[in-house]
């Protein structure tokens with residue numbers, strides 16, 4: 251599958267602060283990718299680089315086969331709804347739709363108007379008078395109606411109520427199914443992402459901790475529970491992502507391509523949230539996709555109770 255977004259050694263530094271470092275990743279075309287990580291991890295920075303709103307300090311990034319924001323063709327291919335869901339406060343919703351139609355070649359006016367009606371918004375209302383959630387809905391409607399090849403959404407559902415969140419995710423999935431666009435969305439609401447995302451990128455401390463197809467990641471990560479055990483005694487192909495111990499018991503999250511055969515362990519499947527939390531809470535050992543192996547296993551990875 252070709253990549254909708256390709257980053258190679260990508261970095262961004264603001265004065266002295268490193269927001270993104272040595273980021274190498276590919277987002278497959280047609281995927282819905284979740285971009286997750288703690289506050290300040292670099293998610294918005296990566297999305298702004300992909301949208302062409304920021305210039306890299308190092309490395310390269312390519313979206314839909316070109317340099318982000320490099321001309322009208324390129325701008326038409328990419329839709330971006332920034333975290334603060336910018337709209338023109340003095341313009342009405344109707345004005346926004348007309349502006350959208352004027353500025354975007356592939357504009358889907360039907361989709362935009364159907365959404366506005368379904369949301370119960372009055373087209374005559376000025377955007378500056380909308381609630382935070384309504385403003386987000388307007389910005390998301392503009393992003394969907396633009397019909398981009400790649401839609402970048404920075405925390406799109408943060409301001410929406412739970413029902414609106416579910417409906418937005420449904421709209422997004424319908425648009426993906428109908429038009430085969432690629433979506434990258436950042437969010438802290440991992441449970442919401444589980445139903446819609448087929449690709450995952452976890453950023454921690456400006457670096458990619460793990461990235462890949464969600465099904466593959468879930469199939470290769472396991473929760474092992476059993477009698478207390480030193481992690482350095484595990485087989486070499488079991489990479490420990492996180493470990494917690496009580497006096498008698500150990501609970502490990504491990505990544506492995508092979509079946510876990512040791513009868514001492516009871517092996518459990520992980521959900522997306524468990525997987526994300528395991529990577530967010532374990533320090534980076536520097537290995538790609540990275541989990542600790544061998545001598546590195548003990549370093550700071552274990553929570554001992």
Ligand SMILES: Nc1ncnc2c1ncn2[C@@H]1O[C@H](COP(=O)(O)OP(=O)(O)OP(=O)(O)O)[C@@H](O)[C@H]1O
Nearest residue numbers: 264267268269287288289290291292293294295296
């Ligand atoms: N304009 C800026 N000037 C200086 N530092 C910045 C700027 N924008 C972001 N940063 C810093 O870059 C780092 C990454 O910020 P970024 O907004 O990309 O994180 P994030 O993962 O989107 O966080 P959140 O989940 O809180 O939205 C943070 O340490 C932040 O303080």
